[in-house]
Amino acid sequence: MNKSDAYNLKYHITPTHGLLNDPNGLAYFQGQYHVFYQWNPYGTEHKNKSWGHVVSDDLVNWHRKETALVPSEWYDKDGIYSGGSIVHEGKLYLFYTGNVINKDGTRASYQCAAVSEDGHQFQKLGPLFEHPAGYTRHVRDPKVWKDDSGTWWLIVGAQREDLTGDALVYKSEDLISWSCQGSFLEQEHSFGYMWECPDVLQFPEHDVFVFSPQGLPEEGDQYKNPNQSGYIVGRISESGKFLGTLSDFNELDRGFDFYAPQTFKVNNRILMFGWMSAMTEETEQAVPTIEEGWVHALTLQREIVFADGVLYQRPLHELQLLRQHEVHEGISNSGQWSLPSLAAEVVIRFMEQPDSFQLIIRNTVQIDYDHEQNSLTVWRTNWLTNEKEHRKAVLGHSLAELHMFIESSSIELFVNEGEEVFSLRYFLEDTNERSVRFESDCSEAVLSMYRLQESIDEE
Numbered sequence: 176m177n178k179s180d181a182y183n184l185k186y187h188i189t190p191t192h193g194l195l196n197d198p199n200g201l202a203y204f205q206g207q208y209h210v211f212y213q214w215n216p217y218g219t220e221h222k223n224k225s226w227g228h229v230v231s232d233d234l235v236n237w238h239r240k241e242t243a244l245v246p247s248e249w250y251d252k253d254g255i256y257s258g259g260s261i262v263h264e265g266k267l268y269l270f271y272t273g274n275v276i277n278k279d280g281t282r283a284s285y286q287c288a289a290v291s292e293d294g295h296q297f298q299k300l301g302p303l304f305e306h307p308a309g310y311t312r313h314v315r316d317p318k319v320w321k322d323d324s325g326t327w328w329l330i331v332g333a334q335r336e337d338l339t340g341d342a343l344v345y346k347s348e349d350l351i352s353w354s355c356q357g358s359f360l361e362q363e364h365s366f367g368y369m370w371e372c373p374d375v376l377q378f379p380e381h382d383v384f385v386f387s388p389q390g391l392p393e394e395g396d397q398y399k400n401p402n403q404s405g406y407i408v409g410r411i412s413e414s415g416k417f418l419g420t421l422s423d424f425n426e427l428d429r430g431f432d433f434y435a436p437q438t439f440k441v442n443n444r445i446l447m448f449g450w451m452s453a454m455t456e457e458t459e460q461a462v463p464t465i466e467e468g469w470v471h472a473l474t475l476q477r478e479i480v481f482a483d484g485v486l487y488q489r490p491l492h493e494l495q496l497l498r499q500h501e502v503h504e505g506i507s508n509s510g511q512w513s514l515p516s517l518a519a520e521v522v523i524r525f526m527e528q529p530d531s532f533q534l535i536i537r538n539t540v541q542i543d544y545d546h547e548q549n550s551l552t553v554w555r556t557n558w559l560t561n562e563k564e565h566r567k568a569v570l571g572h573s574l575a576e577l578h579m580f581i582e583s584s585s586i587e588l589f590v591n592e593g594e595e596v597f598s599l600r601y602f603l604e605d606t607n608e609r610s611v612r613f614e615s616d617c618s619e620a621v622l623s624m625y626r627l628q629e630s631i632d633e634e
Contacts, residue, residue, distance in 0.1 A: 177467070178464070178467055178469065179467060180517070180583065180606050181463075181583055181584070181602075181603065181604050181605075181606050182463060182464045182467070182583055182584040182602060183583060183584075184472050184518075184582050184583065184584065184585055185517075185518040185582065185627070185628075185629040185630065185631070186475075186494075186497055186518060186580075186582070186627055186628075186629065186630040186631070187451070187472040187473060187474070187475065187582065187585060187631075188210060188212065188229055188237060188448075188472060188473040188631060189469065189471070189472045189473075189631070190214055190216075190227065190469050190470075190471070191239070191469070192216065192468045192469050193214060193215045193216045193217060193218060193219060193468070193469060193470075194214070194215040194218065194219045194220065194221065194469075194470050194471060195212055195213065195214055195227065195450075195469075195470070195471045195472065195473070196212070196213040196214075196221070196435065196450050196452065196471060197212065197213045197257040197316075197372060197434075197435040197437070197450050198210060198211070198212050198435070198436070198437045198448035198449065198450060198473050199211040199212055199213060199226055199257050199258055199259070199260075199269075199271070199437065200226065200243075200258065200259060200260035200269045200270075200271075201259070201260065201437050201438070201439035201446070201448060202260040202261075202262060202267055202294075202439055203262070203439065203441045204262050204267045204294045205293070205294055206232070207230045207231065207232060207294065208230065208231045208232075208234050208441075209228070209229075209230055209260075209267070209294060210228070210229050210230075210231075210237070210448060210473070211226040211227065211228050211243055211244075211260075211269070212226065212227045212228075212229075212473060213225075213226070213227075213255075213256070213257060214226065214227035214242070216242070219460075219465045219468070219469070219470045222253075222254065223246075223254065224246075224254040224255055224256060224274070225242050225243075225244060225245045225246065225255050226242065226243040226244040226245075226255050226269070226271070227239075227242060227243070228240040228241065228242065228243040228295075229631075230294075233493060233496065234446075234476055234491055234493045235491075235493050235494060235496050235497060235630050236496075236630050236631075236632070237630060237631050237632065238632040239631075239632060240295060241295065243269070243295070243297055244269065244271065244289060244297060244299075246273075246274075247299070248273070248299060248301070249275070250273040250275065250285040250287060250301060250302050251271075251273030251274065251275070251285065251287060251299075252273075252275060253274045253275055253276045254273070254274035255271050255272075255273065255274075256271060256272035256273070256274050256284070256315050256316070257271065257272065257315065257316040257371075257372060257435065258270040258271035258272060258286075258315075258316055258317045258318065259317065259318035259319055259374075259437060259439075260319075260439075261319050261320070261321070263350065265292070266290050266291065266292055267290070267291045267292075267294050268288055268289070268290050268319075268350070269288065269289045269290075269291075269297060270286070270287070270288050270303075270317040270318070270319055270329070271286075271287055271288075271289070271317070272284050272285065272286055272287070272314075272315035272316060272317065272331075273285040273286075273287045273302070281312075282312050283306070283312055284306070284312050284313070284314050284315055285302040285306075286302060286303050286304065286314070286315075286317045286329075286331060287299065287300070287301060287302050287303065288300040288301075288303055288350075303317075303329075303345075303353050304345065304353045304355070307333070307343055307355055309335060309336055310333050310334060310335055310336060310341075310343070311334045311335070311336060311338070313332075313333065313334035313369055314331055314332070314333045314334070314343070315331065315332055315333075315371065316331060316332045316371055316372045316373060317329050317330070317331045318330050318331075318372075318373055318374050318375070318437070319350075320375060320377075322411075325348075326346060326347070326348060327346070327347040327348070327349075327350055328344060328345070328346060328347075328375075328415055329344070329345040329346075329347070329353060330342055330343070330344050330345075330359055330373045330374075330375060331343050331344075331345070331373065332369070332370045332371045332372060332373050332386065332387075333369075333370065334368065334369045334370075338368050339364075339365045339366070339367070339368060340366055340367040340368055340369045340370035340388050340389065340390070341358050341359075341360075341364075341370060342358065342359040342360065342370050342373045342384075342386060343355060343356075343357065343358060343359060344356045344357070344358075344359040344415045344416075346415055356414065356415045356416075358416075359373070359384070359415075359416065359417050360384075360416070360417050360419070360421070361412070361416040361417060361418050362419075362420065362421070364421050366388055366391070366421045366424070367388035367389050367390040367391050367403075368389055368390035369388070369389040369390065370386045370387065370388050370389075371386070371387040371388075371389065371402075371435060372385075372386060372387045372404070372435040372436065372437065373385070373386040374386070374436070374437060374438055375411070375417075376406075376438060376445055376479065376481075376486075377411075378481045381408050381409070381410065381481065381484075382408075382409060382410050382411045382417070382419075383406050383407070383408055383409075383481065383486060384406060384407050384409065384417050384419060385404070385405070385406045385427070385436060385438070386404075386405075386406075387402060387403065387404040387405075387434055387435055387436075388402070388403055388405075388424075389402045389403075390402075391403050396566070396567040396568070397426065398426070399566060400431065400433075400434075400453040401453055401454065401455050402434055402453060403426055403434075404426070404427050404428065404433060404434050404435065404436055404449065405424050405425050405426045405427050406424070406425055406427060406486055407419040407420060407421060407423050407424050407425070408423065408484055425485070425486070427449075427486065427488070427596070428449065428488075428596045428597065428598050429553075429566050429567070429568040429595050429596065429597050430553065430566055430587075430588070430596065430597035430598040430599045431453065431553075431555065431564070431566055431597075431598070431599040431600070432451045432452050432453050432454070432585075432598050432599050432600050433449050433450070433451065433453060433474065433596075433598040434449065434450050434452060434453045435449060435450045436448065436449035436450075436474075437449075438479060444478055445478065445479040445480075446476055446477065446478055446479070446491070447476070447477045447478075447479050447488065448473050448474055448476055448477075449473065449474040449477075449598070450471065450473060450474070451471065451472045451473060451474050451585060451598055451600060452471050452600070457559060458557070458558075458559045461558055461559040462558070462600070462602070463558065463602045464584070464602075472585065472600075474587060474598055475490055475491075475494065475580055475587055476490075476491050476493075476494075477489060477490060477491065477593070477596075478490075478491055478492075480593070485571070485594065487592060487593040487594060488589065488593040488596050489589065489592055489593040490578065490580065490587075490589055490593075494520075494580075494627075497520075497625075497627040497628050497630055498520065498625040498626075498627060499625070499626045499627065499628050500515055500625065500626040501623060501624065501625045501626075502515070502622075502623070502624045502625075503621065503622070503623050504621070504622050505619075505620075505621055505622075506523070506613055506618065506619065506620040506621065506622050507619060508615050508616060508617060508618060508619075509612075509613055509614050509615060510612075510613050510622075511610060511611065511612045511613070512610070512611045512622065512624065513609045513610060513611070514537075514581060514609040514610075514611060514624065515624055515625070515626035516609075516626045516627070517581075517582060517583040517606060517609065518582055518583070518626070518627045518628070518629070519580075519581045519582075519624060519625060519626055519627060520578075520579070520580055520581070520624070520625040520627055521577075521578075521579045521581060521611065521622070521623070521624050521625075522576065522577070522578050522579070522622070522623045522624075523576065523577045523613075523620050523621070523622050523623075524575065524576050524620060524621050524623075525574060525575055525576070525618065525619070525620045526619040526620060526621075527619070528546070528549075528573040528574060528575075529544060529546065529574060529615065529617075529618035529619075529620065530546050530615050530616055530617040530618050531543075531544055531545055531546045531547075531615065531616075532544050532613060532614060532615035532618050533612075533613075533614045533615070534577070534611070534612070534613050534614075535610070535611070535612040535614070536579075536581060536586065536610075536611055537581075537603055537608050537609060537610060537611075538608055538610055538612075539555065539556065539601055539603050539608075540553065540554065540555050540586055540599070540601055541553070541554040541555075542554075542577070542588070544574060548569060549569060549570050549573065549574065550567060550568065550569045550570065551567065551568055551570065551574070551590060551595070551597070552565050552566070552567040553565060553566050553567075553588065553597045553599065555599055555601050556601070558601075558602050566597060566599075568590075568595045568597075570590065570591065570594065570595060571594060572591055572594060574590070574591065575591055576590070576591055576592065577589075577590060578590075578592075580627075583603075583606070584600055584601060584602050584603075585598075585599070585600050585601070586598075586599050586601065587599075611624075
C-alpha cells in the first residue's frame with residue numbers, strides 16, 4: 176500500500192494499513208521502549224482489534240514488530256481491547272480487555288493478562304476476575320501499578336447499570352488473585368455515561384487521575400469534542416480510593432483530535448502517548464486516508480510535568496534528534512515563510528507578551544491570539560462539512576512560546592512549554608502549499624524552523 180505525500184505522517188506512529196486507535200501497554204523492557212496500539216489490520220472500521228507493536232532504542236526511531244496479541248481464545252475471540260502493562264521479575268505483563276460477541280448477539284468483556292520473557296512472544300493467562308455486579312458489559316481498559324508497600328492495584332473503566340460512568344479499583348498481593356474495592360472515586364458522582372482508559376499518575380505531593388469520559392455536554396469552549404480526555408488532582412488513600420473532585424476536571428488537550436491517552440514511567444520521567452482522533456463516526460469515515468487503506472495516528476510522545484496544580488505536556492527533548500536543517504529569523508509585526516518540508520518543527524518565541532495576531536499555516540489552519548483575553552483560538556476546515564470550526568483556550572500565563580510540529584496532515588501545538596496543547600488533523604491535497612504567515616500590528620519574536628527526518632521504519 177502506498178501512502179500519498181499529501182497525507183502520510185513521517186514521525187508519528189501510524190498503521191501500515193487498516194485502522195489504529197488507542198495506545199496500549201507502554202513499557203520500557205530489556206533496553207527498549209515498547210508501544211502497542213489498537214489495530215484492525217483488515218479494514219478501517221472499529222472491529223477485528225489486535226495489538227500492533229513498535230519498539231525503539233531512543234524514543235524517536237521506531238521499528239515495527241509482529242502483532243503482539245490477536246483474538247484467539249473464548250474470552251477474547253472478537254477483539255483484543257485496550258489496557259496497560261507492567262514489568263515484574265524480568266517479565267513483561269500485558270493487561271487487556273477481551274471482547275466477546277455471543278451467538279445471540281449479546282456481548283461480554285473479560286479483563287485478561289498475557290506475559291512475555293522477551294517482549295515479543297506472549298503467553299495468554301486468561302481472565303483475571305469475574306465481571307463486577309451492578310455494571311453493564313462496558314468494563315474495559317485495565318491499568319496496573321504497584322504502591323510503595325508492594326501491593327498491586329488495577330483500575331478499569333466502567334459503566335454502571337444506571338448508565339453512568341465510573342472506574343473500579345482492584346487489589347492484589349500476587350498479580351493473580353484480585354479483590355474488587357469498589358468505585359475508585361470516594362465521592363458520589365454522575366459524570367458522563369462511560370469512563371474509558373483510566374490511568375493514575377503519582378507525584379510527591381499529589382496523585383492525578385486521568386480518564387476519558389464519554390457523554391459530557393458542551394460548556395462554552397469546553398467539551399466540544401465527541402468524547403473528552405482529562406484529569407483531576409487529588410490523593411489515593413490507603414484503601415485505594417481516590418480523593419478528588421470531578422468539578423475540577425481539566426481537559427488534557429484543547430485541540431480537535433486527542434483521546435485515550437496512556438502514560439508510563441521511565442527513570443522518574445512520565446511519558447505519554449494519545450490517540451490523535453476524537454471524531455464522530457461520520458467524520459471518521461470521511462477521512463481521506465481511508466481511500467488509501469489506512470486511518471489515524473498516535474500523538475507525538477510527550478513528557479508530563481506537574482506544576483502549580485497543572486499537568487504540563489512537553490514534546491520529548493529526544494525529538495531534537497530528528498532535526499536536519501534549521502532557520503532562525505526575527506519577526507517584526509508580520510512576515511511570511513515557507514516550511515522546509517511537510518515534516519517540520521516551528522518555534523516562535525516572543526520577546527514580551529505579544530499584541531493580538533493571526534498565524535496561518537499552509538493557508539488552511541489558523542491560530543488567533545487575543546491580547547486582551549490572553550486566549551488562543553485554533554481554526555480548521557472540517558473535511559466532511561467543509562465548514563470552519565474552532566477550539567479555544569484562555570492561557571494561565573502570558574504567551575511566551577508557540578512550539579509546533581507540522582506534518583502533511585497533522586499539527587501539534589504546544590503553548591508555553593506545554594501549559595496548553597492543541598492536537599489536530601487536517602487534509603490538504605496541495606503538497607506545494609507550505610506557507611506560514613504571521614500577521615500582527617505590534618509583536619516582536621524569533622522564529623525557528625527545522626526540517627525533520629522520517630522516524631518510522633516501514634519494513
